[in-house]
Structure formats: C-alpha cells, structure tokens
Amino acid sequence: MRVQELILIVEDDEAISKMVSLSLQQQGFKTLIAADIQSAKRIINTDSPDLIILDLGLPDGDGKGLIKKIRSELMIPIIVVSARNDEKEVIASLDAGADDYVIKPFSIDELLARVRSAQRRFLGLQPSFNVIICNEIALDIEHHQITLRHEVLKVTPTEFNLLKYFILHRNQVLPYSRILKEVWGVGYQHEMQYLRTYINTLRKKIEPDTARPIYIQTELGIGYRFTCDSTNLD
Amino acid sequence: MNFIFPFRHAMISFLLLGLITIISQLFTSQLGLLNIALIHLIPVIVIAIKGNIRSTMVITTISVVVFDLLYVPPLYSFDVHDLSYIWSFIIFFTVGYTISYQAKKIQANAIKEIFLNTLSHDLKTPLSSILGNASLLLKEQTNDPTLRRDILIQINDSTQRMNRLVANLLDSARMQDIKSPLRKEWCDLEDIVGVALQEFRYNPKQSQIQVAIDPELKLFWGDCALLVRLVVNLIDNALKYTENGKKISLTIKNNDSIIKILCFNESDPIKKADLKNMFDRFYRIDHSADIGGSGVGLSICRDIVHAHKGVIEAYNISNGVCFEIRFSVSKSPSDRLNELL
Numbered sequence: 001m002r003v004q005e006l007i008l009i010v011e012d013d014e015a016i017s018k019m020v021s022l023s024l025q026q027q028g029f030k031t032l033i034a035a036d037i038q039s040a041k042r043i044i045n046t047d048s049p050d051l052i053i054l055d056l057g058l059p060d061g062d063g064k065g066l067i068k069k070i071r072s073e074l075m076i077p078i079i080v081v082s083a084r085n086d087e088k089e090v091i092a093s094l095d096a097g098a099d100d101y102v103i104k105p106f107s108i109d110e111l112l113a114r115v116r117s118a119q120r121r122f123l124g125l126q127p128s129f130n131v132i133i134c135n136e137i138a139l140d141i142e143h144h145q146i147t148l149r150h151e152v153l154k155v156t157p158t159e160f161n162l163l164k165y166f167i168l169h170r171n172q173v174l175p176y177s178r179i180l181k182e183v184w185g186v187g188y189q190h191e192m193q194y195l196r197t198y199i200n201t202l203r204k205k206i207e208p209d210t211a212r213p214i215y216i217q218t219e220l221g222i223g224y225r226f227t228c229d230s231t232n233l234d
Numbered sequence: 235m236n237f238i239f240p241f242r243h244a245m246i247s248f249l250l251l252g253l254i255t256i257i258s259q260l261f262t263s264q265l266g267l268l269n270i271a272l273i274h275l276i277p278v279i280v281i282a283i284k285g286n287i288r289s290t291m292v293i294t295t296i297s298v299v300v301f302d303l304l305y306v307p308p309l310y311s312f313d314v315h316d317l318s319y320i321w322s323f324i325i326f327f328t329v330g331y332t333i334s335y336q337a338k339k340i341q342a343n344a345i346k347e348i349f350l351n352t353l354s355h356d357l358k359t360p361l362s363s364i365l366g367n368a369s370l371l372l373k374e375q376t377n378d379p380t381l382r383r384d385i386l387i388q389i390n391d392s393t394q395r396m397n398r399l400v401a402n403l404l405d406s407a408r409m410q411d412i413k414s415p416l417r418k419e420w421c422d423l424e425d426i427v428g429v430a431l432q433e434f435r436y437n438p439k440q441s442q443i444q445v446a447i448d449p450e451l452k453l454f455w456g457d458c459a460l461l462v463r464l465v466v467n468l469i470d471n472a473l474k475y476t477e478n479g480k481k482i483s484l485t486i487k488n489n490d491s492i493i494k495i496l497c498f499n500e501s502d503p504i505k506k507a508d509l510k511n512m513f514d515r516f517y518r519i520d521h522s523a524d525i526g527g528s529g530v531g532l533s534i535c536r537d538i539v540h541a542h543k544g545v546i547e548a549y550n551i552s553n554g555v556c557f558e559i560r561f562s563v564s565k566s567p568s569d570r571l572n573e574l575l
Contacts, residue, residue, distance in 0.1 A: 085404055085459075105397060193420040193567040196453055200422050204449075211427050211445035218429050221459055 006030045007115070008049035010040040010066075011081070012059055016104075020053065023108040024115070036060045044070065051115060051122075054098070055081045056089050064089075064096045071097035077118035081106070087221030091175050094222075100173055101222075117171040132167050134228035137206060137215070139167040148206055158183070159202055166216065166226035175223040199224065243284045247277040247293045255300060267305055271322055274301045275329060282333035285341045294330040298323050356399055356530070360392035367392075390436065398433070398470065402534050405463050409537050416457040416541055420567060423447070423454055423461070423486055423493065430465035439473050442481065448488040455565040456542050464538045465495070467531040468557055472499040481554070495559040503550040512548065535559075 007024055011017040012035045021031040032047060034040035037060050043049065052070065056063040067078055078098045082090045090101045099121070100114045130142045138147045146153045146163055155163065162183050166174070177189040184194060199216060207213045217225045254277065258270045265273075274297050281293040302312060306319050367385045409416075424447045434440045454461075465484070472482045480500035487494040504512075513536040535557075539546040544561040 084401065085408065087459075105393070193453055196420050196422045196425070197567070200424060203424075209445075210424060211447065212431055213428050218425050220429055220462060 004028065004030045005050040005119075006032065006047060008032050008034060008040065008043055008047070008052045010034045010037070010052065010058065010063075011055040012036060012057075013055075016055075019108070020111065023112070027112060029115075037063070037066050040066060041069075044074070048074075049076065051076055051118065052078045053081060053111070053115075054078055056086070056093060057083055064093055067093055067096040067098050075122070077115075077122050079111070079114050079118060090222055091177075094173065094175055094178075121172070132170075134167055134170055134226075135215070137163075137167070139164055153205060155202075155205065159198060159205070162198055163202060163206075166224070167228075170226045170228045173219055173223055173225050179223065243281055244289050244293065247281040248296075250277040250280060251293075251297060251300065255304065258305065262305070270305050271301060274298075275326065278326060278330045279333060282330050283337050285334050285337035287331065287334045287338070290330045290334040291327070294326055298326050353399075353403075357396060360395045363392040364389050394433075394436075398466065399530065401463065402467070402530050405460060406530070406534050406537065409460070409541055416460065418455055418457055420453040421456050421458040421461055422451075423495070424451060426458060426461050427465055427484060427486070429462050430469060433466050434469060434473065437473060439476070439478065439482075442476070442479070443469065443472075444481065444483040446483065446485045448486055451486060451488045451493070452563065453567050454493055454561060454563070456561075457538075460538045460541065464535050464559070467535045468495075468497040471531055471557075472497055475499060475501050475555075477501075491563055493561045493563060495561075497557040498551070498554055500554040504548070504555055509548045509550070513546065 007029045009017050009020050009024075009031055011020070011033065014035075017033045017035070021033055024031050032043055032049065034043050037058055040052075040054075044052075054063050054066065063080065067080070070076070070078060077100075080090065080093045080098045080101045081104060082093075082101055083104050090103075093101065099118045102111050102114055130140065132139045132141070136149050137153075138150075140147070141164075144160075146155065146160065146167075153163075162179070165179065165183050176192060176195060180188045180191060180195055184191065188194065200210075203210045203213055203216055206215055215226055215228075217227055219225055251274075254273050258265060258273065262270070278290065278294050278297055282290045284290075299312075302319070302323075303310060306316075367389045371382070371385055427445060427447065431440065431443065431445070434443075469482075469484065476482050476499040482499045483497075485494075485496040485498070487496070513532050536546050539559055539561075542561055543564070544559055546557065546559045548555060548557050550556075
C-alpha cells in the first residue's frame with residue numbers, strides 16, 4: 001500500500017489555504033497548513049512533509065530565506081505561489097531552489113499539474129533512457145538526433161542543444177538566464193535576443209501552429225516550459 | 235489639424251493675448267497701467283484652468299514679457315526701474331501657479347470619481363454573475379449535468395473577466411508610476427500573440443481568430459508584459475463585438491522601419507466620432523452598454539502604444555472594423571547573432 005503523501009501549504013489567506021487543502025485531499029494527499037514562516041519551520045521539523053506549497057507574500061518574512069533553509073537540509077519539491085507582476089521574486093525563488101511556481105489567481109488544475117510534475121521529478125520516475133519521447137518528438141541521446149513524426153528533424157547544432165535541453169528538462173519552468181547559461185554558456189545569461197530568435201525558429205520547426213504553441217510555452221517574464229503531456233520512455 | 239488639438243487652450247490664450255495687446259495699444263491712455271496689467275492676467279487664468287502647470291508658466295512668462303515690453307517704462311525694453319513692477323510679475327506667476335494647481339487637483343478628483351464609478355460597475359457585473367450562479371448551484375441540487383456545466387462556465391467566464399480587469403488596472407498603475415519605467419527587452423511579437431491567445435483558451439470563439447504573422451518578423455524592443463496586455467485587450471475587444479461565426483483576424487506585418495499590428499473583426503461600421511473617442515478612458519459606445527466590458531481596455535491599449543512611441547487608430551473597412559498599431563523600429567538586435575546562426 002502506498003503511503004499517503006503529506007503536503008505542507010504555507011499560506012496566510014485562509015480561504016485559499018482551505019481551498020487548496022481540500023482539493024489536494026480529494027486527490028488523495030494529506031495536508032497541513034501553516035499561516036506563517038515560523039509555524040512552517042516547526043511543521044517541517046516535526047512532520048517532514050513530502051512537498052511544500054509556499055506563498056511568497058507571507059506576513060512574517062521572506063519566503064526565499066525559507067526556501068534556502070529547506071534546500072540546505074531537505075530534498076523535497078517546493079512550489080511557490082506569487083502575486084502578479086512579481087516576476088523578479090519568482091525568478092529569485094527559483095534561483096534559491098524552488099522547483100516551480102504558480103501565479104495568483106491560479107486554477108486548482110494548474111496547481112495539481114505542477115504538484116504532479118514536481119513529484120515525478122523528485123520520485124525519480126524519469127530514469128535516464130536513451131530515447132525520450134514527447135508527444136510527436138523523440139530525442140535519441142545516443143545517436144544524437146531528434147525526430148518529429150518519425151522523421152529526422154533538420155536543426156542547427158544550437159537548435160539541437162536547445163531542444164535537447166528542453167526535452168531533458170521537460171515540464172519544468174526554465175528561467176531565461178538558466179537556459180542561456182546551460183545552452184550557450186556562462187557569459188551569455190543576458191543575451192535574451194539569442195533565445196527569443198532561436199525559440200522562434202525552433203517553434204517554426206516543431207509547432208503545428210506557432211501562434212498556439214503546444215510544446216514550447218512562454219512563461220511571461222520568467223522563462224519557458226517545454227510541455228509533454230505524455231512522456232513515454234522506450 | 236489634429237495635431238493642434240492638445241494645444242487648443244494654449245492657442246486660445248495666445249489669441250486672447252493678441253486681442254488684449256491690440257485693445258491695450260489702442261486705449262493705452264484711457265485704461266491706465268493698472269487696468270492693462272489686470273487684463274493681461276486673463277490669458278493666464280484661461281490657460282491655468284486647464285491645470286497644466288507647464289503651459290501655464292509659458293503663457294504667464296509671455297504675458298509678463300509682453301506687458302513689460304509694451305507698457306512698463308522704459309517702453310520696448312526689459313529694463314525695470316521701479317521695484318513695484320517686480321511685485322506685479324511675482325503676482326502674475328503666483329496667480330497662474332495657484333489656479334493651475336487647484337484646477338489640477340479638481341481634475342484629479344473628477345477622474346477619480348469617474349474611475350471609481352466605472353470600476354465598481356465593471357466589478358459588480360461579473361461579481362453578480364458569480365454570486366447568482368454560485369447561489370443557484372448551492373440552492374438547487376440540480377442533477378442536469380449540462381445545466382450545471384453552463385452555470386460553472388458562466389462563473390468561470392466572469393472570474394476571467396475580473397481577472398483581466400485587475401490585470402489592466404495593475405498595468406495601468408505601473409505605467410503611471412514614473413518611478414518604474416518600462417521594462418524593455420527584446421520581444422518576439424509572435425510569442426506575445428501566443429501568450430495573449432492563451433488567455434482565451436477556454437473561450438469558444440477563440441478558434442474564430444485567424445493569425446497571420448510575417449515570417450520575417452524582427453524582434454521588437456519593448457515591455458513584453460505590456461505588449462501582451464495590448465494584444466489581450468485587442469482580442470478581448472474583438473471577441474466582445476463579434477457575433478458567433480464571424481471573422482476575427484490578427485495580422486503582424488514588418489518592414490525595415492515599421493511593425494504593424496492589425497486586429498480586424500467583422501461587424502457593423504462604427505460612427506466616426508466613436509472611432510476617435512473610444513480610446514479615451516471610460517468611453518463606451520452608447521449602444522454597447524449591454525456588452526460586459528469596461529471603458530478601460532482600449533484606453534490602456536492607447537497608453538501602452540504611446541509608451542512605446544507608437545500610433546494606434548481604428549477605422550471602418552468594407553465589412554468590419556480594423557484596429558491598426560504602428561511601431562517604428564528604433565533599435566535592431568545586434569548583428570553578432572548572425573555569426574552564431
């Protein structure tokens with residue numbers, strides 16, 4: 001029998017924490033609620049939750065400090081909840097070690113999708129195989145090629161590296177600077193124009209409708225997310 | 235003559251000043267210096283009522299200069315021998331400043347009042363829909379799944395509408411805050427259209443929107459978040475005023491110096507006066523009161539376009555209405571990129 005996983009919700013607004021808690025319970029999770037950082041720390045020590053949903057706008061301090069503290073001691077997924085127009089805080093939290101984010105107001109579906117994808121990553125359900133299939137795209141790491149609908153995709157080396165990076169980090173939010181650093185290298189973190197241009201050409205090669213992309217999603221002001229609805233591993 | 239429009243009151247003050255000069259020149263001896271000084275205050279008051287301190291100061295200075303030059307001895311020179319005239323100049327400026335300061339305050343209050351009225355209306359409409367539908371679900375334990383779904387869709391639509399309104403207000407506040415200038419970066423307008431369309435992914439009319447983007451579209455140096463808001467508001471507007479099954483199209487064209495965004499929707503033509511005024515804050519075309527929406531959307535579009543030094547206009551074409559935005563390309567991505575391609 002699978003043990004029920006415990007999710008800690010750190011949120012000072014009772015209406016929201018209640019709603020999130022109820023929806024998570026319906027999905028079979030156990031939940032605990034903390035209204036401030038102090039009680040969150042206490043619960044983390046005593047109940048050792050499996051995942052944390054953390055609102056960044058807490059009354060008693062900076063959520064980033066808590067993220068760093070959790071990261072230094074535990075390897076559990078952290079999903080931050082942020083207000084709109086606060087992209088800087090989100091990026092800082094992701095850099096501090098948070099795994100994902102949602103922006104208020106968010107739908108429960110959105111949050112549940114984030115929880116599931118964070119869990120998958122942390123439970124190691126994605127062992128490294130040689131071929132990763134993402135809908136109609138397949139990355140063959142060994143043979144260094146990408147296929148779209150079973151045909152080899154013609155891409156430049158940079159496009160290949162970018163797409164490979166995306167597929168290896170599918171369903172994760174990837175901040176601009178991180179993509180630039182990982183794909184282009186240190187010193188390119190601020191060269192947004194490269195990224196924008198390459199995303200545009202890459203979309204033209206893989207997206208059925210570039211105005212309504214299904215793979216490369218833009219996370220406005222933060223980065224991109226490569227979405228795979230069903231990831232099959234061969 | 236459109237470009238004169240914002241300076242209308244300055245023009246009126248200028249004409250008044252000219253008229254006053256003629257009268258004063260003709261009747262200098264009858265009027266006396268004191269009365270001439272007083273009538274030179276009239277253009278200052280006329281412009282000051284508009285509440286623009288800068289143009290008030292310009293007119294005041296001109297008025298003072300004309301007065302000094304033509305009537306204060308020695309004539310036709312800026313020399314002032316009598317200290318009391320310095321006082322009259324100070325009084326000119328004080329009057330001008332005080333009136334325009336007060337006028338500005340009154341205007342701000344009036345705007346605030348309209349703002350609150352519109353806002354509460356625009357919040358109340360979706361709110362009452364949410365409240366009504368939610369209590370309907372609570373009270374009637376309806377088992378009809380289609381009815382339940384309809385009710386929930388309405389609740390969802392209304393919350394989306396409120397969410398969009400709040401987003402607009404936040405962006406509007408951000409643009410008005412001088413301390414936080416635009417966050418400019420390289421934006422891919424195609425990407426921006428994609429993000430904007432995402433906001434309408436649950437709207438059944440969404441599939442009516444045809445998108446055509448110049449394949450040679452260059453990156454644009456702008457505030458991406460605000461540009462998304464611009465496209466969202468254009469689409470929102472088009473969806474609101476287009477009947478089911480009618481065409482909506484979003485086109486982006488690009489040449490060396492200009493990027494053009496065109497948002498077209500099939501509809502009846504709009505009156506000429508409305509075409510011009512609909513970008514004003516809280517303006518709503520009379521007969522459209524029944525269509526849920528705010529007078530905020532298009533005015534924010536205008537603010538966003540102006541903040542990017544662009545032009546926005548609306549015009550009727552054969553079978554519908556077209557919104558056209560033109561941005562001039564002031565900055566191109568560096569050529570270093572080509573080396574990497």
